[in-house]
Amino acid sequence: MAMTMSDSGASRLRRQLESGGFEARLYVKQLSQQSDGDRDLQEHRQRIQALAEETAQNLKRNVYQNYRQFIETAREISYLESEMYQLSHLLTEQKSSLESIPLTLLPAAAAAGTAAASGGEEGVGGAGARDHLRGQAGFFPSPGGASRDGSGPGEEGKQRTLTTLLEKVEGCRHLLETPGQYLVYNGDLVEYDADHMAQLQRVHGFLMNDCLLVATWLPQRRGMYRYNALYSLDGLAVVNVKDNPPMKDMFKLLMFPESRIFQAENAKIKREWLEVLEETKRALSEKRRREQEEAAAPRGPPQVTSKATNPFEDDEEEEPAVPEVEEEKVDLSMEWIQELPEDLDVCIAQRDFEGAVDLLDKLNHYLEDKPSPPPVKELRAKVDERVRQLTEVLVFELSPDRSLRGGPKATRRAVSQLIRLGQCTKACELFLRNRAVAVHTAIRQLRIEGATLLYIQKLCHVFFTSLLETAKEFEIDFAGTDSGCYSAFVVWARSAMGMFVDAFSKQVFDSKESLSTAAECVKVAKEHCQQLGDIGLDLTFIIHALLVKDIQGALHSYKEIIIEATKHRNSEEMWRKMNLMTPEALGKLKEEMKSCGTMGFLEEALKLYFPELHMVLLESLVEIILVAVQHVDYSLRCEQDPEKKAFIRQNASFLYETVLPVVEKRFEEGVGKPAKQLQDLRNASRLIRVNPESTTSVV
Numbered sequence: 001m002a003m004t005m006s007d008s009g010a011s012r013l014r015r016q017l018e019s020g021g022f023e024a025r026l027y028v029k030q031l032s033q034q035s036d037g038d039r040d041l042q043e044h045r046q047r048i049q050a051l052a053e054e055t056a057q058n059l060k061r062n063v064y065q066n067y068r069q070f071i072e073t074a075r076e077i078s079y080l081e082s083e084m085y086q087l088s089h090l091l092t093e094q095k096s097s098l099e100s101i102p103l104t105l106l107p108a109a110a111a112a113g114t115a116a117a118s119g120g121e122e123g124v125g126g127a128g129a130r131d132h133l134r135g136q137a138g139f140f141p142s143p144g145g146a147s148r149d150g151s152g153p154g155e156e157g158k159q160r161t162l163t164t165l166l167e168k169v170e171g172c173r174h175l176l177e178t179p180g181q182y183l184v185y186n187g188d189l190v191e192y193d194a195d196h197m198a199q200l201q202r203v204h205g206f207l208m209n210d211c212l213l214v215a216t217w218l219p220q221r222r223g224m225y226r227y228n229a230l231y232s233l234d235g236l237a238v239v240n241v242k243d244n245p246p247m248k249d250m251f252k253l254l255m256f257p258e259s260r261i262f263q264a265e266n267a268k269i270k271r272e273w274l275e276v277l278e279e280t281k282r283a284l285s286e287k288r289r290r291e292q293e294e295a296a297a298p299r300g301p302p303q304v305t306s307k308a309t310n311p312f313e314d315d316e317e318e319e320p321a322v323p324e325v326e327e328e329k330v331d332l333s334m335e336w337i338q339e340l341p342e343d344l345d346v347c348i349a350q351r352d353f354e355g356a357v358d359l360l361d362k363l364n365h366y367l368e369d370k371p372s373p374p375p376v377k378e379l380r381a382k383v384d385e386r387v388r389q390l391t392e393v394l395v396f397e398l399s400p401d402r403s404l405r406g407g408p409k410a411t412r413r414a415v416s417q418l419i420r421l422g423q424c425t426k427a428c429e430l431f432l433r434n435r436a437v438a439v440h441t442a443i444r445q446l447r448i449e450g451a452t453l454l455y456i457q458k459l460c461h462v463f464f465t466s467l468l469e470t471a472k473e474f475e476i477d478f479a480g481t482d483s484g485c486y487s488a489f490v491v492w493a494r495s496a497m498g499m500f501v502d503a504f505s506k507q508v509f510d511s512k513e514s515l516s517t518a519a520e521c522v523k524v525a526k527e528h529c530q531q532l533g534d535i536g537l538d539l540t541f542i543i544h545a546l547l548v549k550d551i552q553g554a555l556h557s558y559k560e561i562i563i564e565a566t567k568h569r570n571s572e573e574m575w576r577k578m579n580l581m582t583p584e585a586l587g588k589l590k591e592e593m594k595s596c597g598t599m600g601f602l603e604e605a606l607k608l609y610f611p612e613l614h615m616v617l618l619e620s621l622v623e624i625i626l627v628a629v630q631h632v633d634y635s636l637r638c639e640q641d642p643e644k645k646a647f648i649r650q651n652a653s654f655l656y657e658t659v660l661p662v663v664e665k666r667f668e669e670g671v672g673k674p675a676k677q678l679q680d681l682r683n684a685s686r687l688i689r690v691n692p693e694s695t696t697s698v699v
Helices: 002-018 024-034 038-064 067-117 122-138 155-166 173-177 267-296 340-349 353-367 374-397 408-420 424-444 452-477 484-508 515-535 540-571 583-595 597-607 611-638 642-671 676-682
Strands: 183-192 199-208 211-217 225-232 237-241 250-255 258-263
Touching: 002 038, 024 038, 067 237, 155 183, 155 199, 183 267, 199 267, 237 267, 250 267, 267 374, 340 353, 340 374, 353 374, 353 408, 374 408, 374 424, 408 424, 408 452, 424 452, 424 484, 452 484, 452 515, 484 515, 484 540, 515 540, 515 597, 540 597, 540 611, 597 611, 597 642, 611 642, 611 676, 642 676
Parallel strands: none
Antiparallel strands: 183 199, 183 258, 199 211, 211 225, 237 250, 250 258
């Protein structure tokens, strides 16, 4: 019932959004008025988002569902146009031949009449006419306005022609290493933009028996070219482009996922390009088919050479004939293997990454523990090219521009398929890079407004929530993979923590906030960091190491402020007794004494404490106490009034017997161990003597 209600609600929402009179502003206004709160708006937003994703998926499915049929149709059209061009060419030749017959038969007829009158030489004249006609027919030039090779010379000549031409092309030396490759056709072309039909560049095409090489002109070096692209004829479709003046003599090459448009010099050159491309593709396809049939056909028993019958040979010197080792063949004639490259193209175009990897796994499982004869190597070369294309698409899917909004889960699909392709390291690198950009973007989008503590709470929530989600998604995606990925994650987490601490310190320590505010902010950060321990990730030591320098600076700065304030009050001290009159006033004084000076510093510093700060905190605390002790001692030596002197001694006793034990006990509670320096200071049997001219140096 709930599912029915959800489907009906989605259908109603879809109809409402698709209506002709839909106005977004009015719709949002009505929705805001009708909603009960933030939760309703969030739910409605999720429904709209789900509808948008469903619409996007339907659109992609509609765009790519007929892609394979389009390729087949393009090939059939290309074949049909090629046949039509050939038929037109034959008709033109026949017409020219027929038109030339009267011109050749007239002299022959006259000669035949004369020969008949003089003795019957009719056969000779007929033969001469036929010879003349044959010469006229052979006069017509063969196609090849540019340059058509490979019909006359042998294999060495073809290879020399290819080598000579490709020496003029920079960056294609690797082509010369392919055995059995030779040049079929080549010529100049002009490339146009497929969308706007604007002229792009002059190129030169080299058609080999198995591929097409496109090279660009080098204007500064006449007759030289630079390598631009190389396309296998197996995945190449040729489509004729109808003339639409001034755009004419053009044809299109389809190489998934791109297409290129070229313009020939004239209609004849264009026709030759179309014909020779189709002929070469058919020849290559036929060659592939024969090789696969030969590889699939069973081979008969090996033949043993017959024994020589030379009577002069010694039987002892004869060696037994070694039978040839039969090479195991691999059956590649199955339909799913024949269509595998095209099926991979379709899966990549439809973004069916799982289907593409499933096909690759099926092929690898089939070819496992099988030999690698040339047909298998050729198949693997085609498949490797598709694997490269699939990897590029998956890498693009993991780029920050594609999958930041969906959080870590949006990367799971591409990461899992990269791992299945055996590229775990690349998947880990791209995943962590994507999440680093996401975390950085989330921190930058935080607005600095209100109190510092409020901003730090938002910062900690955003950062540590993202870190926790990333860690959980990493555990799901890379479970069972190489442990090196987990080391990479720890390194990434430390880098991300450095990014967080930079933003934290800039707002807390660089802005000179009070020690109490800094202590509260650090406390919030440490609490959030400890939550990562639930998934086994302890980064507390990292945040301590990154914050120790800033906290030391804050403690030192606050210590100097307290010392300066104490010295200022000491300079105005009159050592007069005060009568607070009421218990309430006494209680208020006690609270003020707790929050200032030594106790105030100790309480705030303990919130910042971690082991690396132990000596810094202890030394700062001792310096603050020494200022008070030194002032009491100095006042006791300088005071001459017996009554005031007794009052000063009473204050000194309070400092040693009451204040210092409380400080020592609180320090031990906060740190977990006693401080020997504070014990030595409290257990001193005499008052500390100082130089009367100085309040800081101990005598």
